[in-house]
Amino acid sequence: MPAMNPTFAAYLLRGLAARLVVFGLVFVLMSVLPRLLPGDTFDSLMASDLVLGLDAGTEAALRERMGLSGGLWQQVGAETFAALRGELGFSLIHGAPVADILLGALPWTGLLVMLAVPLFLAMGLATGIEAGRAPGSRMDRAITLGMSVLASIPSFVMAVFLLLLFGIVWPVLPSAGAEPVIPAADPLERLVAIARHALLPAIALSTHELVRYFFILRSETILVSRRAFLVNARARGIGGWRERCDYFGRNLMAVVFARLGQSIATLLSAALYVEVIFAYPGIGRLMYQAVLDRDYPLLRGAIAVLAILVLLLNWIFDALTEARARRG
Amino acid sequence: MRLPRRGRGGAEEMRFRFSSGACFSAAALAAGAVLLALVMFLPPYVTGPDTLSPPGREHWLGTNDIGQDVLTGLLRAAPTTVGLALIIAASALLIGFLLAAIAAGLRGLAGGLVLRIADIMEIIPSILILLLFAAWVKPDAWGLVLLIALTTWHDDVRPLRAILLRELSRENVALARLMGASWPYLLVRHVAPALWPTLAAIYVQNAVQAVMRVAGLSFLGLVDPRLLTWGGMIQDAVDYLHEPAWVWLLLPPAFCLSAFLFVLLGIGRRLEESAAGVRGQTL
Amino acid sequence: GLHTALAQAAGERVVIADDDPDWGLPAPYLQGRGGMGYILTSWVFDNLVGQDSKGKPAPELAREWKRSPDGLSFDLTLDEAARWHDGEDVTSDDVAFTFDYMRTNPHVFVSLANVAGTEILDEDRIRITLSEPDAGFEAGVLMGLPILPQHIYEGRENPRRFTDDAALTGTGPFRLVSHDRAQGRYVLAAVEDYYRGAPRFGELLVVKMSSEAAIEAIRAGEVDVMTSVPFRLIDRARKAGLSIIESAAGHPAKLRFEHEGVFADVRLRQGLAHAIDRATLAKIAYRGGAVPANLGYLQDGSRWFNPEGVASYPPDAERAAALFSQAGWARGDDGRWMRDGEPVTLRIITQGREERLAVVLVDQLEAFGIGAELRVLESGAFREAVDARDYDLALAIGSTMGDPSTVRERVFGMKRNNERFTGDGRLRALADAQARSLDPTERAELLHQFQEAYAEELPTIMLVNTVWAAAHGPRVTPFFFPDGVAVGIPVAVHKYTFLK
Amino acid sequence: MIQLEGAGVRAGETVLLQDLTLCVARGETLLLIGQSGAGKSSLARLLAGFLPPAIHTFSGSARVAGVDVMRASASEMSRLRGRRIGLIMQGLADALNPQMTVRAHIAEMLAIHQCFGVTPEQVCAGGNIPEHLLDRRPLGLSGGEIQRLLTALALIPRPDCLILDEPTAALDNVNRRLARDAIAQGREKRAQILITHDPAFFAPIADRVAVLDRGRIVEEGAVHDVLTSPRHAATRALLRLPKPKATKRARSAGQPVALNVSGLCHHHGARCVLHDLSFSVPAKACLAIRGESGAGKSTLARLLIGLEALQQGEIRHIRKASGARTVGYLSQHPGRSIPGHFTVSGTVSEAMRLVARGTVRERISTHEVQRAVETVLKKVGLSAETDFQNRRIRTLSGGEVQRVALARALVQRPRLLVADEPTSALDVQSQTHVEKAIALAMSEWGMSVVLFSHDGELIARMADTIMTLEGRGLMTEESASPPGEGVVERSFQELESTGDDCLDQNHWRD
């Protein structure tokens, strides 16, 4: 990255402006798009199999009071103004302020993602480099075959297998929830329990991105292994982990960084199936359910968080990528 | 007399070097054709009272939870799965590559715009977009291809951009540009062949993604739930992973899919060896 | 709060596992949608009338209640011992307030459209007057409506945004101690001085767990009840040594018609009923998780069920074909049915839950020669397709539970969940008559006739009746009511399971 | 140490090496010379185990430090490399890890070989690498800088066998000498093979010479014997002194100006590389620019053709009638300027088509292209056979790539040729081809040339004007003396002024 100088400041400023515009756009889009879906919050709130004979007048009054009346633009406008005042809104479906709901769920997903990212990065780099540095070798074939199999098994299936294997057949790890049924009172004990509970879901989550990284890292490794500097380095006697880290690893970083921001965002929503299978708390299910429930404020709030995260991460990672990619 | 050599590799030489790749792809093609012919004579894929019966004389690969014969399903799903995967993966890669080239090659507004659109695509959940589509249109096969390609391109665009940033900064590209080469020409002749393994890898990755995505679409009303694909069969197996049935419900389609991927990777490798003249160049 | 509550003896605690306990908060306006939300509220908020172990009406907040001979008013006497959780006395003012308040802020499950007014007779006695006689008032409103504390809810303009702890002040046997929305964990403590006697368990703990994990957890003794067992896991749960309780839930999968479209002719509906083999449907698509449904609307298990005389349309392709031909359809050479010279392709819509059933059904239709185009829609899209009448057949699970006075709305109503039947003949007359009939035997007779007429007219074809199951360990024995909890909710972990 | 017996290598149908029998003992330095494409680099790669068995077939035996490199497994070979055998490869393009700084490269080698007392700065001093390069990444390093670094890196492990493939091709005279000294140091403890196009220069530190011709060793013997009295024709061809130009072009007085540069300044970051340069080149003339390694020659070349963005000053080219600018460019790193997957004919015809499209805006016939490609390949001394034309650039030898690059530049019939070290990888014979081809172009269509080179003799033969880039881009201009003896004298003087064994060198050439 360029040093701190006026042009860099300008670059930052320009980037900031563009990102603010995108954020605003996403914010408005997330107000508009969900409302274009068939149905609305009111329908899903009052949809019951049992009978409720609401006459039109009552319904209109009720909508009015719930803040679900008015046309699309009126609602969007009201929401946007509220947002400008710093209000994230209130989820009628959950009967709670959006901020509370998100704050309850985000740390758990954050924990999973933070555990999963190093996992799939390490695994992806290790397998990708090992397979790609000698394409066609026995090692490459074995790894690639394994990864093809992994690729054809969706990650939610992997998650169930993990659960079965380590939760039921050989029950060494807890298989449900983020904490035991009755959490320990001792904070340290509780922390250990939380970590143990997060392990399986995190591994399951990491398989979601692992294959993607493997394929692209393997192919990039193949490209690197054809380059002259690598042959030169080998001629100088560089091998082993130095070759893997300094020569392959560093030259793969541009691609790794390029994908990383998106990976993290993807994992946030891919957490859905992990949450379902491991009954784990988190934001994935919230977002999914918010779409189905037409829970506009919650959906928008969750997406706003996601947007900030994605924009920020991509901003950083784009710069890191660019710096590395331009070195040749 | 030899054919005059043309700029792009020469038909004859292609044919010559192709041989191993050609054999391989021809075999794959032949297998596909045989499969297609088989499908014509296959029994229909219908539900029946023999639910979840294990592989046996009557149902070689057993039946699923609503009594459909797994083997019949596998064979019937083959053309759709393979066809859709190949086409969707290709379109997604094409879109991704072009946009990545714009993002990497054009500084300033256009390049930034592509990345910002990718940002937005990353942020907005695809289920939302797909539901919107489901509300407005009932896509046909091509619509489906377009729909999935349009909702997956952003997966590829940043990694491809990183790679293109590197490749476009090479001297040969700058020089060809000075000689008056156009951007499309550069991408096709200078950059893409140098990136063959990566493009192949992304293609394969897209193919997996496509298979899984098509399977997921039926739940949003975008395709008939009876559209038979390996991905769909795998997804249907999910409820039975806790039971012995997973062996014949999950493994056969998963095996077919991995075999397909492996073959794709193999074809990619062989095509590269013949087209870009790289063979065992590494040590 | 959490840990002190947890410190209580484990013997008094019941752990309930659910695969998605996103049930909202236990208050009438904050509860999650669907039955479980209602059940949660019912732990904390009592209704006027409760249920005994058979599900029959039993005293709750109202010690006794009496209908006037003309059926237009009810006199209720409240239990003097009843107290709000904050210690306030429950008075007839609270009841009057609730009826009033719920008119502007309707409860999702209860309609007060027929209530003309309330009259406070004294501190513990109140009279409720109706606009017209209603046989289902007792089961629908008295049993279904939770009573709100006036001193807390008075003046609350928007109860759905009133989320203070105070909003959870009820009269019921349990009180919410803590709630972790993200983890799906509820801790409820028994109200020791509950006016109907202290509950059998000191604490209810609701935790989130996938069904598979819950089975293991019950086996290991960590969990006592799981609220529902998917049918594919019932065998597994049995093998694991769990006790399973089942109930034909009165939630049949209905094949609904777009009555203004293709299936306006009753012969077509009857023909279709013959063309479909419901027993096979149940066998293939549910493997023991459902039984063939009765075509007379009410299902086996209902108090009002008519076991005889309801046409059952056995699978019979020839009869079906004959009826189709009478209705003017013709069969092409390839065996496909033609309508006005065009081969028929029915647009069938359904939702994800019923996808497997739909596929089996479509197979049967195609075997009979009717082409089908199947779409699985997400619930919003499904509702919209119904509104737009953009379908020929819709496959969805619907309730037939609760007091039959609801059939008027459910069969003839024009709402999305209703069957939207437009026929104006005997069926409608019977439905109206039974709803107004105050004499149980007469009503039973009318309902029997209604079921026979229903099977003849076939406003919908009831395909299969799903079985609901719960599993439990040795310490608790939950049970289902034949007609469901209150307004008809087929759940076993209702508060009566936890009361003495 | 290094022992070849009947060693042969084939790549598919092509014979790369044939029946080589050779032995280099510890303490011995062997000069390996041969025409461009003779198989020198292939031999080097063979010894270091870099010929993938997947596409090569081996015969005979080749042992290095006791290991049969033809049959050793990949892991055995990687254990061998470093301490036992070291290799400096020929190409400089992409020779260093682009993600690592110079310091990291050095530190890494020091760490691997446990040279704890040594700092990267000391290594720099030893290799005459300016310290300000330490924290730079390879992108933008000049050719000579890369080469010096490579040599320094290769010497750190003190390997038992060392193979150096053209270790001084990109260096100016001062650095060449320093490099030679470095290579000479400790040679008594190792077996060393030096591949070079300038045997005379390395003669003082070598014991024996082997001459490779089309994959065979045609002559081998003590340095003095072979260089003074070569027996084989191939050897004689290699050692023959290029004749000075017989016909010098008429002085280009009154010719229009082909290139005009004024007030050119260029900075890399804070470092000023070129400062206030002004010069012009008349049509049909050749301007030679020399300067020590890192003086900014390649930077200037890139500026002239527009590969580098102009920072300050003005560069004006003559234009063709159509208005199209045609400047031919011969990169110092031809490997960088041609994609490896291109075929030879593809490379040349591409240039032709692109230029044709830019000017005439019509497609030229395939046949025409084919003819032109053949002609130009022959002109630069390459084979015009279909087999060769269809070869991928990445399988070519260093000299071949360089000449393909020249062919590509010439086929465009440019008005101006910017040639950056056009003969660094060439033997005497190929060099002559190149010179002739350029001279022909100058006379045929009036091409002017800006030549950047370290090779004083080349400059002397080709240049009309000579300029020297010094220090921070200062420039002195001198007119080349009339053709003939004068030029040679000048270069002799130059040699004398800089070093001690210039006489040696000339002695061997007589």
Ligand SMILES: Nc1ncnc2c1ncn2[C@@H]1O[C@H](COP(=O)(O)OP(=O)(O)OP(=O)(O)O)[C@@H](O)[C@H]1O
């Ligand atoms: N894979 C291959 N297939 C066919 N020919 C090859 C292959 N690799 C190298 N060659 C050819 O073998 C010959 C020897 O190449 P090599 O690089 O060893 O030459 P060299 O003696 O180092 O020449 P230079 O002095 O130009 O570097 C060259 O003509 C080259 O084109």
Ligand SMILES: Nc1ncnc2c1ncn2[C@@H]1O[C@H](COP(=O)(O)OP(=O)(O)OP(=O)(O)O)[C@@H](O)[C@H]1O
């Ligand atoms: N992008 C860059 N950033 C910083 N410094 C650079 C960059 N490019 C070149 N330089 C430096 O500018 C100087 C001139 O480089 P240039 O390649 O022009 O040298 P040269 O005269 O061609 O040397 P040689 O004879 O070794 O090829 C070198 O010291 C080099 O390190």
Ligand SMILES: [Mg+2]
């Ligand atoms: Mg060479």
Ligand SMILES: [Mg+2]
């Ligand atoms: Mg240079």
Ligand code: NI
């Ligand atoms: Ni300056």
